[in-house]
Amino acid sequence: MNIQQSYREASVRGANSVALVVRLYEQMIEDMRQVALAIERNDIRRRSDRIKHTLLVIAHLQSTLDFERGGKVARDLDNFYNALRQNVVYVQFHPTKSAATQVITDLLAVREAWIEVERTQNPSAATVGRTVSYSGPDFESDSDRARVDWNG
DSSP states (O other), rough: HHHHHHHHHHHHHHHHHHHHHHHHHHHHHHHHHHHHHHHHTOHHHHHHHHHHEEEEEEEEHHHTTOOHHHHHHHHHHHHHHHHHHHHHHHHHHSHHHHHHEEEEEHHHHHHHHHHHHHHHOOOTTGGGOOOOOOOOOOOOOGGOOOOOOOOO
16 A cells, blocks of 8 residues: 555545545546546556546446435536546547646646535634645647537
8 A cells, every 4th residue: 555545545434425525526637637647648447447436436426416415516517527527438438638738727626616615614613724726738639529518
């Protein structure tokens, strides 16, 4: 077991549900960063493995939505996860680094909203110092941008 995995496991054990959601977003961001690198290196197996893992995380997050108690927020997240899934699958069948980067950008935006929820629930949360960013290439063309938008 490597040190990063040990750290992640220890931090998950003490995390509340919102913090766990933030960590799942961070995992998807890392997965998609690996997808972008795999595309660059033409590593089809790595790309497929990381996309598969991202899809599993999306399915897990979506399966935990409580539409009765969550109302509009749950419906918006459901729409986001559906669009996200379609965009990730698009990257698998039309692998471009810019398409993978766009998925990362979407994940970063929604992750920030979850961090705000976490800060609201626990102002002393350790996420205050947490930063995950991705600086990827600009889109090469509009055809590289094919993606499903969601209305949240």
